[in-house]
Amino acid sequence: MRLVFLGAPGVGKGTQADKVAAQYRIRKVSTGDLLREAVRNKTPLGLEAKEHMDQGRLVPDSVVIGLVREKLADPSHANGFILDGFPRTVPQAEVLAKVLVERGLQLDRVINFKVSREEIVKRLSGRRSCPKCQATYHVEFAPSKNGTLCERCGEALIQRSDDKQEAIEMRLRVYEEQTAPLINFYEKQRLLSHLNGAEAVETVYHNLVKALAAPQTA
């Protein structure tokens, strides 16, 4: 099964991708993870990515595509994969289609997770994390029993800079500009299913499994 999960930051598609990956024994490929891994391992693409990230710029398509291409060539992905956070633009989607054709593969389904803007802002702006042990919390949905301190290690929790209100608005704007055309792109290929991501995690997952089992109708 080869899937693409689309959705703005904060829709919960990463969580759903983890669950689907475990159940169907396929790999989750997240561009965020790929970038962090490449930067950590100081690969040529990682070093290039780091230069852009350090200056607060978006990592160019060529780098992201290179990382995804490397990953999909890995035999552990033969069983299938879920792309989470990629493609982000129509040019990326076109390259992805080419990479898959080269390998004699095609996408089975693209899932678009929909959550209202207000709900996304609430989800993201409430996130807190521990700079020491990396534990994550949410002021409303999963608060620390220690208040503003980490439950596990007692360190003061922080709000990541990209989870601050202004940064969230900016991330959503960028997403909407880049991704609206992508939805049309996959709709035309009859690959797209829409899913309400605003419900409880288990409900979303239930609907997702149903959507994956259903024949493509869109």
Ligand SMILES: [Zn+2]
């Ligand atoms: Zn901690």
